[in-house]
Amino acid sequence: MTVHAEPRRETVNRLGLWLFFCSEFFLFAALFAARFYLAGPYHAKVNQPLGLAITLVLLVSGFTAYRAEAGIRRGDRSAFLRNLLVTILLGLVFLAGVGVEWATAEFAPSSIFGTAFFTMTGVHASHVLSGVVAFALAYRLGLRGHFSAERHWGVEALVKYWYLIDVVWVFFFPVLYLVRA
Amino acid sequence: MVTRAVEQQSHGGPWTAFLPLVRGLVWAMIGFAVGAALTAVVRIAGGRSAWTFGLSFSVGYVFALLGWLLGVGMWERWGREWFGRPTVEEGPTDWRRYLAFTTDHKVIGIQYLATFVVVFLLAGLLAMLIRIQYLTPGGTVLDNATYNRVMSMHGILMIAVAVAIFVGSFGNYLLPIMIGARDVAFPRLNALSYWLVPPVAILLFVSQAFGGWDSGWTAYAPLSVRNAPGQILFCLAIITFGLSSIVGGLNFLVTIITMRAHGMTWGRLPIFVWSIFATSWIALLFTQFFAAAMLMVLLDRIAGTSFFAASNGGSAILYQHVFWFYSHPAVYIFIMPALGVTLEVLSHFSRKPLFAYRWAVGGFLGILAMSALVWVHHMFVTGVPYKLEAPFLITTEIISIPTGLIFLTALGTIWQGRLWLRVPMLFALAEVFNFLIGGITGIFLADVPTDAMLHNSYWVVAHFHYTIMGGEIFALMAAIYYWFPKMTGRMYSERVGRLHFALMFIAFNGTFLPMFWAGVHGMNRRIATYVPSLQGVNDLISAMGFLLGISFLFFVANMAYSLVRGRKAVANPWGARTLEWQTSSPPPVENFLVPPVVTGHPYDYGVPGAAPYAAFAPAGGSGEASS
Numbered sequence: 134m135t136v137h138a139e140p141r142r143e144t145v146n147r148l149g150l151w152l153f154f155c156s157e158f159f160l161f162a163a164l165f166a167a168r169f170y171l172a173g174p175y176h177a178k179v180n181q182p183l184g185l186a187i188t189l190v191l192l193v194s195g196f197t198a199y200r201a202e203a204g205i206r207r208g209d210r211s212a213f214l215r216n217l218l219v220t221i222l223l224g225l226v227f228l229a230g231v232g233v234e235w236a237t238a239e240f241a242p243s244s245i246f247g248t249a250f251f252t253m254t255g256v257h258a259s260h261v262l263s264g265v266v267a268f269a270l271a272y273r274l275g276l277r278g279h280f281s282a283e284r285h286w287g288v289e290a291l292v293k294y295w296y297l298i299d300v301v302w303v304f305f306f307p308v309l310y311l312v313r314a
Numbered sequence: 315m316v317t318r319a320v321e322q323q324s325h326g327g328p329w330t331a332f333l334p335l336v337r338g339l340v341w342a343m344i345g346f347a348v349g350a351a352l353t354a355v356v357r358i359a360g361g362r363s364a365w366t367f368g369l370s371f372s373v374g375y376v377f378a379l380l381g382w383l384l385g386v387g388m389w390e391r392w393g394r395e396w397f398g399r400p401t402v403e404e405g406p407t408d409w410r411r412y413l414a415f416t417t418d419h420k421v422i423g424i425q426y427l428a429t430f431v432v433v434f435l436l437a438g439l440l441a442m443l444i445r446i447q448y449l450t451p452g453g454t455v456l457d458n459a460t461y462n463r464v465m466s467m468h469g470i471l472m473i474a475v476a477v478a479i480f481v482g483s484f485g486n487y488l489l490p491i492m493i494g495a496r497d498v499a500f501p502r503l504n505a506l507s508y509w510l511v512p513p514v515a516i517l518l519f520v521s522q523a524f525g526g527w528d529s530g531w532t533a534y535a536p537l538s539v540r541n542a543p544g545q546i547l548f549c550l551a552i553i554t555f556g557l558s559s560i561v562g563g564l565n566f567l568v569t570i571i572t573m574r575a576h577g578m579t580w581g582r583l584p585i586f587v588w589s590i591f592a593t594s595w596i597a598l599l600f601t602q603f604f605a606a607a608m609l610m611v612l613l614d615r616i617a618g619t620s621f622f623a624a625s626n627g628g629s630a631i632l633y634q635h636v637f638w639f640y641s642h643p644a645v646y647i648f649i650m651p652a653l654g655v656t657l658e659v660l661s662h663f664s665r666k667p668l669f670a671y672r673w674a675v676g677g678f679l680g681i682l683a684m685s686a687l688v689w690v691h692h693m694f695v696t697g698v699p700y701k702l703e704a705p706f707l708i709t710t711e712i713i714s715i716p717t718g719l720i721f722l723t724a725l726g727t728i729w730q731g732r733l734w735l736r737v738p739m740l741f742a743l744a745e746v747f748n749f750l751i752g753g754i755t756g757i758f759l760a761d762v763p764t765d766a767m768l769h770n771s772y773w774v775v776a777h778f779h780y781t782i783m784g785g786e787i788f789a790l791m792a793a794i795y796y797w798f799p800k801m802t803g804r805m806y807s808e809r810v811g812r813l814h815f816a817l818m819f820i821a822f823n824g825t826f827l828p829m830f831w832a833g834v835h836g837m838n839r840r841i842a843t844y845v846p847s848l849q850g851v852n853d854l855i856s857a858m859g860f861l862l863g864i865s866f867l868f869f870v871a872n873m874a875y876s877l878v879r880g881r882k883a884v885a886n887p888w889g890a891r892t893l894e895w896q897t898s899s900p901p902p903v904e905n906f907l908v909p910p911v912v913t914g915h916p917y918d919y920g921v922p923g924a925a926p927y928a929a930f931a932p933a934g935g936s937g938e939a940s941s
Contacts, residue, residue, distance in 0.1 A: 159599045
């Protein structure tokens with residue numbers, strides 16, 4: 134009965150996902166701009182080695198997320214699950230790193246740099262956490278054989294979301310850890 | 315299959331309709347307890363007290379919101395999928411579906427419309443209360459603190475109506491039909507977007523138990539960081555509402571881009587669809603800034619940050635930048651769909667092609683492009699750097715050019731038309747009249763020297779109500795009367811409708827035109843009292859204001875009576891060309907029995923040799939339009 138001009142479902146989904154990313158970009162841009170509006174290029178004493186370490190962890194997790202998607206794309210379920218698990222663990226390591234950073238920070242949230250630092254890392258970490266939770270659900274589904282070479286839109290969407298989180302951090306890291314007046 | 319579902323449902327009696335809502339509330343309470351308990355565990359581990367209102371409530375609310383959504387029906391339709399279980403697609407098909415988590419865009423459109431008409435009338439009652447307060451210069455019924463809360467509540471409820479009522483109800487109900495689609499691109503996201511709204515309403519009303527908030531709908535810092543804890547609930551409500559807005563905008567964009575019927579090229583889109591397209595971009599992108607502003611207020615209150623604490627190096631001006639970067643584009647969320655409907659109605663009821671269709675589209679896209687470049691004009695008197703004032707004066711003046719294009723399109727369409735003065739047309743013509751006054755009086759607020767005098771006076775109140783009430787709400791009424799036959803299958807009463815129009819038009823202008831005068835003569839906005847010399851004009855405004863309130867009784871009576879007793883409507887009572895009129899009233903479940911193929915332009919009225927707008931492909935002939 135239906136001969137509407139129905140586009141491919143994945144085309145529709147992808148467009149929706151990218152529009153969601155555009156929207157997210159505005160949220161992060163608001164925080165990014167607020168950081169410079171309030172504190173200029175000034176930054177308090179931060180733990181730069183730790184910051185570099187968690188940045189590397191997140192970047193590597195982006196690579197393993199890519200490997201996971203590539204695995205399911207060619208139907209290699211064990212490679213998919215293995216890489217997904219590593220991604221989840223790296224995400225948790227990143228969150229732990231942020232936790233250590235928060236616990237040992239030498240500046241208070243009430244200081245002007247602290248305001249920007251805790252808000253930006255906090256909003257970003259909450260996105261990482263949501264990604265880890267969603268990956269964990271996807272891992273559970275994967276164990277039960279729910280994804281295949283033909284049907285893995287959920288994995289593709291989550292991995293792209295993970296890239297967004299990575300890219301945001303690539304901008305947040307230098308403005309929180311590196312720039313200097 | 316449909317009848318079986320009805321039989322199943324009818325076993326339980328009418329009270330089963332409320333089961334999803336009850337379950338949503340119960341799950342929300344459980345979620346709240348979980349969130350508050352988690353907060354308590356973390357705080358006790360850190361050696362602090364288990365409960366602190368701001369933090370515990372906020373974390374509890376996040377879990378409560380999730381519980382509400384899952385409980386109200388998202389679990390069956392969506393959540394089960396996350397755990398690899400099949401989703402449940404059946405739901406009630408009778409009136410109970412209006413109280414359920416359903417994915418039918420027409421049901422969601424009605425849900426939005428009913429919800430926000432109720433909110434609109436409630437917020438209108440608060441306006442009546444404000445006019446009662448102004449019966450004497452010293453105020454009659456409200457003390458200063460209560461007045462501030464009433465004014466704030468009136469403001470935010472009306473803003474919520476202005477944001478959601480067009481896009482949520484007419485966007486949802488009509489947009490898929492107008493482009494020849496069966497539904498929106500993401501039906502479940504659509505349902506999510508509606509069911510995020512009740513928590514917003516609940517939070518705003520419950521916040522009154524926690525001292526409410528007295529910072530207006532704008533919630534300017536630093537007041538919003540220091541006032542009663544009700545402000546925290548306000549912030550959470552706005553973030554939730556923002557999420558609803560973003561999800562809705564995303565859904566409409568994808569729908570318009572990917573779901574158009576065969577032959578529905580961009581140049582054949584009805585102008586209302588174009589207006590929703592431009593609006594949706596604003597909702598998708600800029601709403602994040604409102605959420606960010608509310609997040610900053612929340613963090614300052616519950617996490618001890620210093621965004622707006624000047625003593626620690628923060629800046630209250632930052633709040634206004636972040637806030638207006640959304641809230642100025644937001645006024646185009648209010649007005650663009652209204653202008654879209656106005657052009658739609660003007661063309662159909664002038665029996666003429668829409669004048670300069672392409673320029674009108676350019677107007678909407680021009681407003682979209684400029685919308686984020688004018689926000690500082692709200693801040694001319696709040697101490698922004700002097701060098702920002704001239705550029706924003708100029709950009710504000712420039713944005714009147716695309717707006718003017720749309721206005722000229724309206725005038726050109728009426729010009730030498732054969733005007734068919736039915737109720738929708740009367741409201742559309744009034745919209746053009748009111749919006750002109752709103753636009754012209756805005757020039758004085760865009761220009762820095764006059765704004766310095768007029769800011770925070772009733773001039774601003776009058777200007778704003780002329781654009782939003784005179785512009786959007788009059789267009790809303792045009793839309794309701796215009797599409798009432800389509801949505802309900804019945805005709806409204808033309809006579810009562812005309813009475814409603816006459817009363818509303820006279821009372822509206824009688825209420826808000828004198829406010830310009832009051833503003834120029836020193837009446838301050840957002841103040842519980844006024845100088846005694848302005849009592850005369852305020853008496854006039856109050857009398858007209860009450861008449862304006864009364865005019866809506868005719869509206870409600872007309873709608874309620876016509877819904878039950880109205881004459882049966884035919885498929886196309888207006889003889890209009892657009893697709894929604896080429897299917898039955900109300901439309902069948904997936905909108906068209908035979909999918910349409912678009913072959914002409916939507917507004918070719920009286921054009922010799924114009925192609926028909928749509929053909930209904932396989933069955934031959936004009937499908938159900940002729941039945």
